[in-house]
Amino acid sequence: MIYTVTLNPSIDYHVWVPALDKGTIHEAHKEWKDAGGKGINVSKVLRLLGVDSTALGFVGGFTGAFIRQQVERAGIAHQFLSIEQDSRINIKIKADTETDISGVSPEIPAEALQQLFAQIDLLGPDDYLVLAGSVPKSLPLDIYPTIMKRLQGKGVRVFLDAKGEALKSGLSEQPFLIKPNHHELGELFGVEITTHNEAIACGRKALELGAQNVIVSMAEQGAVFVNREVAFAARIPKRKPVNSIGAGDSMVAGFLYAHTKGWRAEEAFRFAVAAGTTTALSEGFCTHETIRTYLPEISVITVE
Numbered sequence: 365m366i367y368t369v370t371l372n373p374s375i376d377y378h379v380w381v382p383a384l385d386k387g388t389i390h391e392a393h394k395e396w397k398d399a400g401g402k403g404i405n406v407s408k409v410l411r412l413l414g415v416d417s418t419a420l421g422f423v424g425g426f427t428g429a430f431i432r433q434q435v436e437r438a439g440i441a442h443q444f445l446s447i448e449q450d451s452r453i454n455i456k457i458k459a460d461t462e463t464d465i466s467g468v469s470p471e472i473p474a475e476a477l478q479q480l481f482a483q484i485d486l487l488g489p490d491d492y493l494v495l496a497g498s499v500p501k502s503l504p505l506d507i508y509p510t511i512m513k514r515l516q517g518k519g520v521r522v523f524l525d526a527k528g529e530a531l532k533s534g535l536s537e538q539p540f541l542i543k544p545n546h547h548e549l550g551e552l553f554g555v556e557i558t559t560h561n562e563a564i565a566c567g568r569k570a571l572e573l574g575a576q577n578v579i580v581s582m583a584e585q586g587a588v589f590v591n592r593e594v595a596f597a598a599r600i601p602k603r604k605p606v607n608s609i610g611a612g613d614s615m616v617a618g619f620l621y622a623h624t625k626g627w628r629a630e631e632a633f634r635f636a637v638a639a640g641t642t643t644a645l646s647e648g649f650c651t652h653e654t655i656r657t658y659l660p661e662i663s664v665i666t667v668e
């Protein structure tokens with residue numbers, strides 16, 4: 365079974381305005397709300413690809429009730445833990461460019477964290493665990509390695525999609541895959557990544573720190589993949605993005621989908637890039653049908 369953990373779920377509130385002017389009142393001409401947070405998005409894309417997963421995490425208040433409802437409506441199994449404070453609302457303002465405001469994370473009580481540990485302790489061989497997204501302020505930043513340590517020797521494959529300290533501290537526990545974007549990986553090593561080769565070099569440093577496989581997503585520049593045996597770079601079609609929210613999560617879900625089907629790394633990577641690109645270039649999240657449209661346009665080369 366695949367489990368996704370979203371420690372800090374959100375309602376993603378997308379709102380379209382013609383232009384964003386500081387200090388003025390805007391009238392929205394379109395809006396959209398859905399359950400968000402990286403693990404939940406991975407579960408949503410997996411469902412669209414016909415794969416079951418169970419979503420774990422903390423939800424609370426009226427926002428938490430909406431998140432539960434949306435996850436259930438999407439046909440995703442969940443074992444969310446209830447907390448008292450409201451889950452956050454992340455605002456995505458779409459004008460000529462996109463401006464995001466991430467809401468304040470709720471307090472996670474110590475008992476709720478213990479309940480999550482108890483759920484995770486039940487995982488075993490053949491299970492996958494996706495640890496994705498930000499860590500609420502009341503939890504320690506090394507929560508991801510703490511979770512991974514509990515799974516040591518159990519044969520669970522961990523996919524880690526985090527940034528900053530949450531990513532750095534997780535590497536030593538040898539996650540099966542990490543998927544930083546190029547800004548997040550560059551920040552980890554104090555460099556700016558602008559090319560595929562630079563991303564591969566930094567990806568290799570992340571391997572030295574413990575990661576087993578690394579995808580570095582680079583928005584409109586595509587992505588690279590590295591592990592101890594191979595390195596690949598993917599080029600993607602140049603089109604105006606429609607919605608880049610959830611593109612990274614689609615990539616993680618795409619790789620997970622392909623990996624569980626037993627595909628080789630190159631094909632799994634190509635499918636993952638196609639999934640991310642399809643989401644970025646479409647109105648909603650990618651599906652098999654829409655991925656098929658873009659897959660022929662993704663070119664993957666081996667890099668020495």
Ligand SMILES: Nc1ncnc2c1ncn2[C@@H]1O[C@H](COP(=O)(O)OP(=O)(O)O)[C@@H](O)[C@H]1O
Nearest residue numbers: 545581582583584586587605611612640641644
């Ligand atoms: N502007 C874009 N045009 C085409 N594809 C995109 C665009 N932005 C993102 N993508 C696709 O989605 C993937 C993940 O996007 P990225 O922005 O790098 O990740 P994240 O959402 O995690 O920050 C990219 O590798 C690419 O395949």
Ligand SMILES: O=P(O)(O)OC[C@H]1O[C@](O)(COP(=O)(O)O)[C@@H](O)[C@@H]1O
Nearest residue numbers: 400401402454497498610611612613
């Ligand atoms: O937990 P974080 O890092 O604040 O990210 C949460 C946000 O990321 C998203 O999961 C989108 O992530 P990506 O664009 O990286 O795929 C949104 O749904 C959510 O608002």
